[in-house]
Amino acid sequence: MSWREMPRGSVVPKGGTATEYKTGGWRSNRPIHNKETCVHCLTCWICCPDSAIVVKDGKFVEINYDFCKGCGICSKVCPTKPSSIAMKPESEFKK
Amino acid sequence: MTRTALTGNDAVAEALRQVNPDVAAVYPITPQTEMMHRFAEFVADGLVETEFVTVESEHSALSATIGASAAGSRAVTATSSQGLALMWEMLHIASGLRLPIVMPVVNRALSAPINIHCDHSDTMYSRDSGWIQIFSENSQEAYDNTIQAFRIAEHMSVRLPVMVTLDGFIISHTMETVDLLEDDEVRKFVGDFEAEYSLLDVDHPITVGSLFLPDYYFEAKRQEHEALINSFAVIEEVGKLYGELSGRKSGFFEAYRLDDAQLALVVMGSAAGTATEVVDELRGEGKPVGLLKIRLYRPFPTASITKVLARIPVVGVLDRAIAFGLEGGPVYHDVRSALYGQTTILQSFIAGLGGRDITPGHIRTMFDILADAKKRGKADDKTRFIGVRE
Numbered sequence: 001m002s003w004r005e006m007p008r009g010s011v012v013p014k015g016g017t018a019t020e021y022k023t024g025g026w027r028s029n030r031p032i033h034n035k036e037t038c039v040h041c042l043t044c045w046i047c048c049p050d051s052a053i054v055v056k057d058g059k060f061v062e063i064n065y066d067f068c069k070g071c072g073i074c075s076k077v078c079p080t081k082p083s084s085i086a087m088k089p090e091s092e093f094k095k
Numbered sequence: 096m097t098r099t100a101l102t103g104n105d106a107v108a109e110a111l112r113q114v115n116p117d118v119a120a121v122y123p124i125t126p127q128t129e130m131m132h133r134f135a136e137f138v139a140d141g142l143v144e145t146e147f148v149t150v151e152s153e154h155s156a157l158s159a160t161i162g163a164s165a166a167g168s169r170a171v172t173a174t175s176s177q178g179l180a181l182m183w184e185m186l187h188i189a190s191g192l193r194l195p196i197v198m199p200v201v202n203r204a205l206s207a208p209i210n211i212h213c214d215h216s217d218t219m220y221s222r223d224s225g226w227i228q229i230f231s232e233n234s235q236e237a238y239d240n241t242i243q244a245f246r247i248a249e250h251m252s253v254r255l256p257v258m259v260t261l262d263g264f265i266i267s268h269t270m271e272t273v274d275l276l277e278d279d280e281v282r283k284f285v286g287d288f289e290a291e292y293s294l295l296d297v298d299h300p301i302t303v304g305s306l307f308l309p310d311y312y313f314e315a316k317r318q319e320h321e322a323l324i325n326s327f328a329v330i331e332e333v334g335k336l337y338g339e340l341s342g343r344k345s346g347f348f349e350a351y352r353l354d355d356a357q358l359a360l361v362v363m364g365s366a367a368g369t370a371t372e373v374v375d376e377l378r379g380e381g382k383p384v385g386l387l388k389i390r391l392y393r394p395f396p397t398a399s400i401t402k403v404l405a406r407i408p409v410v411g412v413l414d415r416a417i418a419f420g421l422e423g424g425p426v427y428h429d430v431r432s433a434l435y436g437q438t439t440i441l442q443s444f445i446a447g448l449g450g451r452d453i454t455p456g457h458i459r460t461m462f463d464i465l466a467d468a469k470k471r472g473k474a475d476d477k478t479r480f481i482g483v484r485e
Contacts, residue, residue, distance in 0.1 A: 021306070
């Protein structure tokens with residue numbers, strides 16, 4: 001788009017545009033959820049700064065890796081011993 | 096029209112009363128304080144419908160003004176010196192978001208050492224912030240410029256914030272004769288404010304202040320630059336219309352006795368009044384001197400200035416601020432660019448820092464230096480500091 005056609009003042013003419021910006025690409029450590037030990041307390045869901053914990057019917061379903069930046073807060077706040085979310089380097093997932 | 100006596104601060108407050116903006120968010124700072132103090136009285140007395148927001152700092156003052164403007168209201172603030180410095184990051188946000196905020200700035204020196212008096216160092220540091228900057232010579236011009244600022248800022252081909260400056264104490268606290276327009280004339284001249292959008296309009300959601308990485312930031316800034324360039328035509332037109340209404344002309348600058356001048360001085364702000372007197376005295380002594388008073392500093396009217404100054408053999412530029420580490424003040428360098436490739440001999444002067452008076456004697460000294468430069472066929476390489484203890 002030419003600078004001549006852009007909305008004035010960089011105003012984006014709609015709301016909720018953060019969902020279109022995938023921040024998952026910033027991640028260097030990936031949270032891995034352990035279904036066996038998770039107690040579905042949803043503390044991780046409350047604490048996740050990117051709303052990347054997907055919950056359905058009061059249960060932890062999955063992590064949305066499009067938005068998870070890999071901060072590790074979910075892993076830290078998990079009350080189970082050991083944590084039901086393990087942080088693994090992204091390099092382990094590279095093909 | 097009403098003829099009255101007002102200080103510069105009161106004259107600007109009066110203009111703001113007549114415009115009746117939706118929101119004013121301000122923090123007091125000498126020498127601006129009396130301006131918005133007076134305006135607060137208008138609010139308290141019910142003479143304006145303005146929502147008056149008393150904030151905890153200038154950073155907050157401009158932040159609140161930006162929020163109010165983005166919400167679709169006509170919003171103003173005002174400041175001086177350290178206050179303007181504290182607004183620094185918000186200045187760029189106001190212009191980047193293309194918000195038509197009007198902000199009178201009462202020029203005051205920057206610390207350290209602490210000083211409350213006039214020089215132009217505060218506004219000079221914001222010259223590249225994307226704001227339109229209009230300088231005033233006296234209370235009358237401060238009043239006239241404030242009214243015009245709304246119409247310029249809000250013009251659909253501009254939509255940029257405008258700073259109207261007046262010299263601290265010299266204008267802000269000096270009572271002068273001022274001709275005021277009638278309230279209805281001013282309201283008709285500025286018209287109703289039409290917001291392009293409102294952040295509070297939940298039926299039409301928008302995103303303001305979003306992230307533009309290497310993909311589009313460049314385009315946003317290119318567009319902003321164009322808005323400044325577009326504002327030349329609008330500022331000229333608004334000046335013309337205001338002239339028809341008030342009988343007082345406002346151009347990019349005022350050329351005084353320049354037509355046959357051999358020596359000319361370029362000044363901004365209150366020093367122009369002193370310089371005009373001295374030009375008349377020197378003309379009386381048969382000396383071919385003239386004056387260029389710049390009113391519009393940003394955008395800088397380079398081409399127009401080239402046209403009026405290029406045929407004058409020797410030109411001096413008086414700055415009321417230092418560009419540290421560089422010979423010649425900021426205005427000098429802008430004029431020098433305008434005269435690039437011309438044969439004009441150009442001399443830089445710096446005077447009046449921290450409220451040091453610029454006297455008729457100082458202006459005479461400057462013209463003597465210019466006359467000497469003409470004789471020698473060259474100027475000094477270095478800035479001449481006038482009125483400093485050597």
